[in-house]
Amino acid sequence: MRISELSRRSGVPNATIKYYLREGLLPPGRATAATQAEYDETHLRRLRLIRALTGVRGLSVAAAKQVLDAMAEHRGDTHELLGIAFGIRPAGTGAPGTADDDRSAGHPEAAALVDAMGWSVSAGNPARQIIDRTLQTLRSLDIEYDWQALLPYAELAERTARHDLDRIETITDPLEKAEHAVLLTFLLEPALMALRRLAQENESTARHGGDGPASTARPAPPEGHGP
Amino acid sequence: MRISELSRRSGVPNATIKYYLREGLLPPGRATAATQAEYDETHLRRLRLIRALTGVRGLSVAAAKQVLDAMAEHRGDTHELLGIAFGIRPAGTGAPGTADDDRSAGHPEAAALVDAMGWSVSAGNPARQIIDRTLQTLRSLDIEYDWQALLPYAELAERTARHDLDRIETITDPLEKAEHAVLLTFLLEPALMALRRLAQENESTARHGGDGPASTARPAPPEGHGP
Numbered sequence: 172m173r174i175s176e177l178s179r180r181s182g183v184p185n186a187t188i189k190y191y192l193r194e195g196l197l198p199p200g201r202a203t204a205a206t207q208a209e210y211d212e213t214h215l216r217r218l219r220l221i222r223a224l225t226g227v228r229g230l231s232v233a234a235a236k237q238v239l240d241a242m243a244e245h246r247g248d249t250h251e252l253l254g255i256a257f258g259i260r261p262a263g264t265g266a267p268g269t270a271d272d273d274r275s276a277g278h279p280e281a282a283a284l285v286d287a288m289g290w291s292v293s294a295g296n297p298a299r300q301i302i303d304r305t306l307q308t309l310r311s312l313d314i315e316y317d318w319q320a321l322l323p324y325a326e327l328a329e330r331t332a333r334h335d336l337d338r339i340e341t342i343t344d345p346l347e348k349a350e351h352a353v354l355l356t357f358l359l360e361p362a363l364m365a366l367r368r369l370a371q372e373n374e375s376t377a378r379h380g381g382d383g384p385a386s387t388a389r390p391a392p393p394e395g396h397g398p
Numbered sequence: 399m400r401i402s403e404l405s406r407r408s409g410v411p412n413a414t415i416k417y418y419l420r421e422g423l424l425p426p427g428r429a430t431a432a433t434q435a436e437y438d439e440t441h442l443r444r445l446r447l448i449r450a451l452t453g454v455r456g457l458s459v460a461a462a463k464q465v466l467d468a469m470a471e472h473r474g475d476t477h478e479l480l481g482i483a484f485g486i487r488p489a490g491t492g493a494p495g496t497a498d499d500d501r502s503a504g505h506p507e508a509a510a511l512v513d514a515m516g517w518s519v520s521a522g523n524p525a526r527q528i529i530d531r532t533l534q535t536l537r538s539l540d541i542e543y544d545w546q547a548l549l550p551y552a553e554l555a556e557r558t559a560r561h562d563l564d565r566i567e568t569i570t571d572p573l574e575k576a577e578h579a580v581l582l583t584f585l586l587e588p589a590l591m592a593l594r595r596l597a598q599e600n601e602s603t604a605r606h607g608g609d610g611p612a613s614t615a616r617p618a619p620p621e622g623h624g625p
Contacts, residue, residue, distance in 0.1 A: 281596075290596060290600040291600050291603045298595040298596045302596075304588075321589065324561065328596070336602060354541055358539075362551075364528075365529050366529070366551055367559060367562075368523065369525045369526070372523055374556070375480045376518045378563060379477035
């Protein structure tokens, strides 16, 4: 297909595609004339992946290029590929962090949680920082909450991750697998949180809502429903 | 305490506290002189709740006032209170949506999912829209994904919500309960997604990582580990 059709089918403007070509994010098409080239389905898929990395995951074009290059290097090694796709290992560094390097020292609560779960997680996984920060924020608001309180959630996260990997497992092409890993990891997040909120309403209705759904107006009960 | 101490302990600037007082978000203190008032722990807690609503949940000051007023009205009715806190029912409307009102028509996939789970969830729950939007986005990227694919996640969300409610259940004061519901619902979200990413790395290591942890440098294997 011509660049104009590639643009139409991907929804990416012509000028942006040319920019990706110049930056080496998108491999060149097959030249058919001095100023014309043919593109195929691999270009379309690659464009989708670029958009997912820069849009959904919010990477800069330079960072997206690093990820794509790293993916190309590790083609075939599913574990390395998923590590890059999930954002666990910084693309372009030959030596990912080891479990006992300096970075884990900064996130003691995440480290304790990972230990307690028996998880094998690199010290460089940026999710560690989020765990420690969240717990600090909650405590700054006088809410008693430590990593042990997260353990039931960690067990559910473990089962969630199993579903995630099951889903990706069915794909054989490594690049497509990486693309799905990126898209499903990042795009599903709002939906997973939405499911939690729906389930919260349902649970609240079941516990406190009497016989009607949450939306049914009813008089207030005479007293609280403490444990 | 004086307003200056209230400011120091809450971390909210003096001028902002005065603004909240003028807008009626914060009840007035006990006047001790023509231009002085005493504030107590209830003011401090209220300030925390205002900051959680405007900061973490991103409500405008006017919307936060509506939520706080609605909370005051429903004091004692845990279910109504949690509905407001979770953002399920728009504050200030006397009649929340019923299960079969117009709004559910716009989100058929969320409706199918809620039905399949046997959940009791109001049509006005904004999480419904997020479900349908996410699925549309995934399909626009040629990823086959429908509401049925979300069912395993919905079951995990149900268990997550049970932990959420268990946690709030231990609190007897209705306002504090609502505060915790808001804070734990919204502040925990990044941590829950972080747990998923840690678990993804662990699961990927278990499936594809050989005998070493993901962080251990090792040579790339000669071929892929596809299913």
